Amino acid sequence: MDAITQFLNSTSFTDQWLMPLAIVAGGTLAGMIFKRVVHSRLIKAAERSKWEGDNVILDAVDSQIVLWFFLLALSLALRDVPIEEHYGLYISKILKIILIASITHASAKLVVGLFDIWSKQKGSGFPSTTIFTNIVWITVYAIGLLIILDSLNVSITPMLTALGVGGLAVSLALKDTLSDVFAGLHILLSKKVQPGDFVTLDSGEMGYIQNISWRNTKMLERSNNIIHIPNTKLSSAIIKNYDSGDSSFFVKIPVGVGYNSDLDQVGKVVMEVATELHSTMEEVNKDAEPSFKFRGFGESSIDLVVYFRGNKYGDQNPIIHEFIKRLHKRFNQEGIEIPYPMRTVIQRSE
Incomplete structure (x- = not known):
């Protein structure tokens, strides 16, 4: 402990180490200030921009700003530190690896973000899903790894050859x-x-x-x-x-009325209820007008079918629910009979 205290109080520490440590601390502090002040203002300016890409760029570098300032300050500080040459070479390689890895991670976030924006702009075009975003992540990280190996003077040709042979074996093992x-x-x-x-x-x-x-x-x-x-x-x-192309579809609602009903009046009432539903319900497609057709003579009723067009699958349930309620109420008000099956049983006595 006394030796450490003497070293810190010595002239050697003040001359050789104090300035580099101050540079590292100052660079780190500058990175924190830059992130808090400049970067935050850039984010606010990007929020007012119509292009979503600037948000992606700022988000990609957000987590790396302080690290980059720290690495820059450390590389500057090491120039004035009296360390042996081979140690300095190792340290420079480590810093280079960290910098490349950091840039690779930021680039991966940037590419994935831009890919996501592009896929959304395509609409029904090229989709952005987990399988594609994972491919993008792996591709960018693989490129970053190759750059790191190249910076370390490691020949990647034998590795690619080995990966080709190993890939064949893996593909056979992971066929499914x-x-x-x-x-x-x-x-x-x-x-x-x-x-x-x-x-x-x-x-x-x-x-x-x-x-x-x-x-x-x-x-x-x-x-x-x-x-x-x-x-x-x-x-x-x-x-x-149900959603490929036009997601809207026809909703058919069968209705039956008594044989004594005035069919002109039935048609008028049905269309009034259908038109009212068409104008008030969000689930009904506004581009297609409702209609109905008489379909035949049933066992106990004259059958007709009312046609709506729903916006998407699932809209048929509230449309059918609301139409039956309103039509039943109007039929009762107009005196239109909704028949139910009746059977006449004849009993013969011998």
Whole structure:
């Protein structure tokens, strides 16, 4: 302890180490001030911008600002520190590795963020899901690793050759996994299903596609249950996609009236109720007018069908619910009979 105290109080420490430590501390402090003052103001300015890319850029470098200032200050400080040459070489290599790793991480966040913006602008085009974002992360990190190895004068040619041979063995061992991976890519590129679509499978399951990952696709049922479907099975399945293209669809509501009813009056009342529902309910597609058609003579009623157009799958439930309530009320007010089946039983006595 006394030796440390004597060293700190000595002229050697003051002359050789105090200034480098001050440079490192000052550089770190400057990074913190830059992040708090300059970077925060840039974030506020980016929020007012219409382009989302500036937000992505600022978010990518946010966690690295202080580290970069620290590395810059440390590299400047080490120039004046009396250390042996081989130690200095090791330290410079370590700093270079840390800097490249930091830039790689920031670049990966930047590329993923820009990729996400681009995929959203495409709308129904190229989707941004876990499988694609993971590919982007892995690609950028692999490039960063190769740059680090090259900076250390490590030849990457033998490594790439070994990876090629090893990759063949791994591909044989992970045949089922790779099948799911490529099936997931096929599903996304062919736009068979996309996250957010409501689909029905040929096996009977139906729900919303939530995410397409490396091995399986996650589907959320309307009962809030999660179904995990292997990508290979989903790729080969027969799928009814309710949201592919125009997500709106016709809603058919069957109605029956008594044979003694005035059909002109029935048609008038039905259209009045349907038009009122069309103008007041958000679930009804406003571009398609409601209509009805008489369909036939039933066993106890004259049958007709009322047609609405819902905006998406699931809207049919509130439309049918509300239309039946309103039509029943109007039929009662107008004296229109809604018949029910009746049977006449004849009993013969011998």
